[in-house]
Amino acid sequence: MNRIDHTLARLRQRPRSALVSYFTAGDPDFATSLRLLQGLGAAGADLIELGLPFSDPVADGPAIQAAHIRARAAGQTAARTLELVQALRQSDAQTPVILMGYLNPVMQYGAAGFMQDAARAGVDGLILVDLPVEHMAPYHQLAQEAGLHLIRMTAPTSDDVRLEKVLQGATGFVYHVTLTGTTGAASCTAAQVETALAQVRRHTTLPLAAGFGIRTPVQVRELAGVAELIVVGSRLVEVLAAQGVEAALAEVQALAAALRG
């Protein structure tokens, strides 16, 4: 069973929302990134979202753009990201890993080979920000064959007609972008998210993730029970950049405590 399904099924029993921590693979370098990833499970991250560095991350705000630049400067590539996950699996066999990135590095690696190698390395899911449903079919097929979830994204701009189309055949969970903006942009209120997710739920029975604009334990607590998965990214990336691995893990702990408290 895919680790994402396993984790979400387990949390449904509790019931409790899952914390998804985002960091960029190889930020600031491979060894530091690995040390951070190895600590995430114990710090309370239920799922690990790992950014695939790209030269032109158009959906990302300044914090994650800077992380991509640092990682690439340290030699991070798509292949090195799979090595990173493989290395993580030596110490953490359970926490689901979802790669999040842009299509071109996957395309140049070779999509079929990438999906197979990713699954073999211990990846469970893939989010490709610039791969809309219109172009998704061949990639969806390859992901299915590899046993990966290719996660669908919805946005505040997706109306009911569009949601129906986007969510047709979705697997794993659905990633809802809570605001019209790039990652790390101004925050959203729990009430807004609840309304938006209710609309998405009319078109899917899958668990829903809320991401973009969620930064603090207070926000996380307010969203507990509203979304099955709560994603925090830019804030964690900022702490890692400014204060290092231990501080970033402490931040994850604080966010996790808000869900368990």
Add this chain to the structure above:
Amino acid sequence: METQTTPYCGEGPDAAGLFGRFGGAYMPETLMPALDALTRAFEAAIADPAFWSAYRGILSDYVGRPSPLFLAERLSAALDGAQIYLKREDLNHTGAHKINNCVGQILLAQRMGKRRVIAETGAGQHGVATATVCALFGLECAVYMGAEDMARQAANVRRMRLLGAEVRAVHAGTATLKDAMNEALRDWITNVGDTYYLLGTGAGPHPYPRLVREFQRIIGIETREQILTKTGRLPDAMVACVGGGSNAIGFFHPFLAEPAVRFYGVEAGGLGLVSGKHAACLGAGSPGVLHGNLTYLLQDGDGQIINAYSISAGLDYPGVGPEHALLHECGRVKYESATDAEALDAFHWLARLEGILPALESAHALAFARKLAPTLGRDQNLVVCLSGRGDKDVDTVIAHQEAAQ
């Protein structure tokens, strides 16, 4: 890799925005509904005679079209080959072909009820043209421009500000056109409700490549009428520079179905293709996805985009419009390149022989025409798209002249 057996003659794109396998709309979900809405608004507009009437009216009374087709007699005599005609887009208001597209898109923005317009610019020509139409229509305007380009093209930055636009410096990445486009897309993702993204070249997500082509086709439509009037027949060859490729596609498109006409797109060869410092995506790149479309890109084996380089800021982009990618693969258009040095040389050559300072972008097309014309007979006609004027490049040209001495 698919190979086309019958040449593509401009029939695309299909409903999904594909030119063969190129193009499409590879964008975050947040923007997909906006792209759909733009497609619908565009379809409705082009089916409405009143829209075209407004577009043609502004082009004639404000832009100054039709732009002349000029027989460059001294140039032709010097090369002792084909008769060279210049399509004078440099004589348009704001000094380049960019305004044609801006007029079409600002009318669309108005129909869609948008109050704010954003754009990216490289050399500043598209930024100036966008700032101009925003002033004309009373819309708020923000232009994203790489900090590096702002230094190279300071005069255009001042022009945009005088026209009332806010110029936002982009320091990210290479601080050139590619990064300006990233930043404009981020703005659009954030302000998609009230903002119109006025994209300046024939690349980007569907429907932009089609939309920009339709608004630039006026170049080719006029050229066709003019050359038939002057010579009684179609041209034998057509040459245009290609960065994103908007002047080239507008110039070529009305002729693509004519088997007798040969087409040459000229990319920026920079310091030479072997140097790795160039912007020749078709000459030395490979297919991939950037800025919403599948096309030829400059990229490394990991799919990271490589910095383009050219003396000409307007050609300094690591991608190319998807329709050019298809025209390249099916062989309907031949893509060549001209180096910085060849373009500079062509700049001086046109200035001295015909009294015209061409934009450095257009000088790339001239540099290739200079090689092509002597291989053609004196009874052949060659039309070059002189896409812009060189006033903005005078400082760059003089700096190179001084460095060479």
